[in-house]
Amino acid sequence: MQNLGSYLEQVHKQSPLVHNITNYVTVHDVANAIIASGASPVMTDGAIEDVKAMAAIASGLNVNIGTPTNDYEEVCLKAVEAQAQGSNIIVLDPVGAGATEYRTNLCKSILDTHKVSLIKGNLSEIKALFTDEAQTKGVDADIADKATEDNLDSLIEQMQMWAAQYELIIVATGEIDIVLDPFRAFAVYNGSPMMSEITGSGCMLSGVLTAYVAANPKDQLSAALAALCAFGIAGERAEQLTLERGHGNATFSNYLIDELYLMDAERLDENADYEQR
Amino acid sequence: MQNLGSYLEQVHKQSPLVHNITNYVTVHDVANAIIASGASPVMTDGAIEDVKAMAAIASGLNVNIGTPTNDYEEVCLKAVEAQAQGSNIIVLDPVGAGATEYRTNLCKSILDTHKVSLIKGNLSEIKALFTDEAQTKGVDADIADKATEDNLDSLIEQMQMWAAQYELIIVATGEIDIVLDPFRAFAVYNGSPMMSEITGSGCMLSGVLTAYVAANPKDQLSAALAALCAFGIAGERAEQLTLERGHGNATFSNYLIDELYLMDAERLDENADYEQR
Amino acid sequence: MQNLGSYLEQVHKQSPLVHNITNYVTVHDVANAIIASGASPVMTDGAIEDVKAMAAIASGLNVNIGTPTNDYEEVCLKAVEAQAQGSNIIVLDPVGAGATEYRTNLCKSILDTHKVSLIKGNLSEIKALFTDEAQTKGVDADIADKATEDNLDSLIEQMQMWAAQYELIIVATGEIDIVLDPFRAFAVYNGSPMMSEITGSGCMLSGVLTAYVAANPKDQLSAALAALCAFGIAGERAEQLTLERGHGNATFSNYLIDELYLMDAERLDENADYEQR
Numbered sequence: 001m002q003n004l005g006s007y008l009e010q011v012h013k014q015s016p017l018v019h020n021i022t023n024y025v026t027v028h029d030v031a032n033a034i035i036a037s038g039a040s041p042v043m044t045d046g047a048i049e050d051v052k053a054m055a056a057i058a059s060g061l062n063v064n065i066g067t068p069t070n071d072y073e074e075v076c077l078k079a080v081e082a083q084a085q086g087s088n089i090i091v092l093d094p095v096g097a098g099a100t101e102y103r104t105n106l107c108k109s110i111l112d113t114h115k116v117s118l119i120k121g122n123l124s125e126i127k128a129l130f131t132d133e134a135q136t137k138g139v140d141a142d143i144a145d146k147a148t149e150d151n152l153d154s155l156i157e158q159m160q161m162w163a164a165q166y167e168l169i170i171v172a173t174g175e176i177d178i179v180l181d182p183f184r185a186f187a188v189y190n191g192s193p194m195m196s197e198i199t200g201s202g203c204m205l206s207g208v209l210t211a212y213v214a215a216n217p218k219d220q221l222s223a224a225l226a227a228l229c230a231f232g233i234a235g236e237r238a239e240q241l242t243l244e245r246g247h248g249n250a251t252f253s254n255y256l257i258d259e260l261y262l263m264d265a266e267r268l269d270e271n272a273d274y275e276q277r
Numbered sequence: 278m279q280n281l282g283s284y285l286e287q288v289h290k291q292s293p294l295v296h297n298i299t300n301y302v303t304v305h306d307v308a309n310a311i312i313a314s315g316a317s318p319v320m321t322d323g324a325i326e327d328v329k330a331m332a333a334i335a336s337g338l339n340v341n342i343g344t345p346t347n348d349y350e351e352v353c354l355k356a357v358e359a360q361a362q363g364s365n366i367i368v369l370d371p372v373g374a375g376a377t378e379y380r381t382n383l384c385k386s387i388l389d390t391h392k393v394s395l396i397k398g399n400l401s402e403i404k405a406l407f408t409d410e411a412q413t414k415g416v417d418a419d420i421a422d423k424a425t426e427d428n429l430d431s432l433i434e435q436m437q438m439w440a441a442q443y444e445l446i447i448v449a450t451g452e453i454d455i456v457l458d459p460f461r462a463f464a465v466y467n468g469s470p471m472m473s474e475i476t477g478s479g480c481m482l483s484g485v486l487t488a489y490v491a492a493n494p495k496d497q498l499s500a501a502l503a504a505l506c507a508f509g510i511a512g513e514r515a516e517q518l519t520l521e522r523g524h525g526n527a528t529f530s531n532y533l534i535d536e537l538y539l540m541d542a543e544r545l546d547e548n549a550d551y552e553q554r
Numbered sequence: 555m556q557n558l559g560s561y562l563e564q565v566h567k568q569s570p571l572v573h574n575i576t577n578y579v580t581v582h583d584v585a586n587a588i589i590a591s592g593a594s595p596v597m598t599d600g601a602i603e604d605v606k607a608m609a610a611i612a613s614g615l616n617v618n619i620g621t622p623t624n625d626y627e628e629v630c631l632k633a634v635e636a637q638a639q640g641s642n643i644i645v646l647d648p649v650g651a652g653a654t655e656y657r658t659n660l661c662k663s664i665l666d667t668h669k670v671s672l673i674k675g676n677l678s679e680i681k682a683l684f685t686d687e688a689q690t691k692g693v694d695a696d697i698a699d700k701a702t703e704d705n706l707d708s709l710i711e712q713m714q715m716w717a718a719q720y721e722l723i724i725v726a727t728g729e730i731d732i733v734l735d736p737f738r739a740f741a742v743y744n745g746s747p748m749m750s751e752i753t754g755s756g757c758m759l760s761g762v763l764t765a766y767v768a769a770n771p772k773d774q775l776s777a778a779l780a781a782l783c784a785f786g787i788a789g790e791r792a793e794q795l796t797l798e799r800g801h802g803n804a805t806f807s808n809y810l811i812d813e814l815y816l817m818d819a820e821r822l823d824e825n826a827d828y829e830q831r
Contacts, residue, residue, distance in 0.1 A: 010750075019692075021676075024578045027578060027579050028579055028580060028582060028753065028754070030581070031579055031753035032752055032753055032755075032803055032804050032807065033749055035752065035803060035804060036751075036803055036804070039694075040692055040694060041575070041753065042620055042650070042681065042692035042693050043578075043579050043620075044621055044650075045621070046621055046623030046626070047622040047623055047624050047626060047656055048623055048624060048650075049655075049656045050622055050654050050657060053654035053655065053656060054650075054652075054653065054654055054692070057653070057690070057692075068634070071624075083642045085680060101576040123668070142736070253804075254804040254805050254808065255801075255804070255805070256804075257802060257803065257804035258801050258802030258803065258804050258805050259802065261751070261802030261803045261804070262800075263800050
């Protein structure tokens, strides 16, 4: 693995076009977070012809099911299909899987019919896709679904089986973030508790992950690790500024994007806090 | 009535799940304002199965018709129906009622078929729902529709009749805010003129009202009064910071949410400025 | 031509109602930028009856095709038709024209059937509407499509032919902005490179242009020039504050709106940097 900063530099150098099918709650922040990471976002999900044409020319596709419509299954599947014939970088953010059957089934239908590159969710959402047990509170993880030093290795073992079965990367977010493929696994300790006090941290992260993986298609796991550390470091810095200046969650949300924008390879390498498990 | 701060504390303690059917203009701020108040937002309105499932598990439903679609009547009615079988906390924000017949009729259709807990609008919107006279300028109140010390008591008398007829709470916003049910009425003097120089103050307030009422179902009027004062105090503090630092309306909008996030029971009780009428 | 500040003052004096059919990515900023300019925004595009009724009472219509739906052609055409029977101020922002056929054809269909007052796009988008050659990267201009001092006069000549053919104003944005009708042309040098590092600068500008033109229907070209200078000056000031304070692109985005809000006639006249060509 190269130093993490080199993956960031590839994003800035190539500025990949990231097509986002995403929810209307956090879409603005997703766009600015992708720009802040050095890539170029485009959003389209309403007109099927436009969706297919855009997915075909994009370097990566980020599918986030946060505010689905009746047409979503068709839209998502067609976009995934169009992108698969291109650079074939497909990220799935199963927002609220486990909270409603509709969401769980929509994600399973994508997973069962197409090759996805990476899934990013909280532990409840990840579980909901691969087991029949999970429960999600709206779009937040169930309080029981939490990675700790005690259960980390068994969680990783379990998730690597799923990753092998579906040949993909899994990013499970929480106080400790996990990123793994069937062969390697990392725990990431960067991040801030304020990230769960805004809407959109998870959605922004998925956009940033897509940008990093699209710019580094030959080493996707390392690129995802770099994205996760970059995002966590931005959160730490944003939290510090927010507290120092007496701001609240809305300003934190802006600072988080600001700090992605201000991030460079050196800062990423110096502050990345992860370990291979 | 308990002190207002205790209603805020209930929101933080219970963190109710608030399902929002809301417009795509201000949805991001609504989500962050709900989080800032201590509750947990979820937004979904496009896929009817998902809408029904989410409304059924939510502690409260906030219906804001700001950017309606052709399916909105069905979506809103199904969501209201699903929520009514659960905790039955339903807030209606009739954005732009009076400006177009479509909006007026959509709201009347909800009101006529289901029990709504609380309606929040400017005076033009409120009038449009209960009379055939009102006119609304886009989504802003007509200039003639203004509560003053002179007409306050007669406005309250009129609105209490409507509140009795539909068995609900009415919140009418303006320079003086009014909150009432058929039995009690309060005038709230907290707030800032900058709140009408951003998009979304009204929408955020509806989300915050839903959170407070959902967390305090047994004393909904007092909870609504607490929400209104908390929101107004946040506006006053945000205005002061904005002016001191030479910012404009976009930064004010973020500070408004920040100040909701920073609010606690003590600050709310010390700064609440209202009187029973 | 009057001094540019007088056009700004008309916006504040009349506070025209601007109906926006716009994308869900940047809609919040568009609303706040229109308010910051002194006008009153309303957004609606989903329910056809509501769209027609709102367009009919608005002082201007801003059609931005950034996130189209399958119904968009009908929605846009009906809105344009309704507005044409009123004040007939119609601005078209052909976001991503040239990137997909769907978008190019949608814009051409509006242009071919209705009188549009003003088109605002980057050079790639403008070319895509009037020639069969252009290519757009997602929603960003192709790198080859760039106005410089060397090609400025020939670009103007070409665009004035299109402006004459369709009887409209063209605003082409880039490092140098161009605004012209068949008879007069201006190059605008205000602006900041950070404007291309956020989502929504172009969308906000279209909203602001609509507000200025709607408030100054008898001298639309000068009004558009004033809007373009005001927006560029706001960008310059926002950039300076952002760099001084060590912020990134998200805070810049808010400062840009703040500076529109803080703009007055005097500041606009003192800092406008343009020349007639």
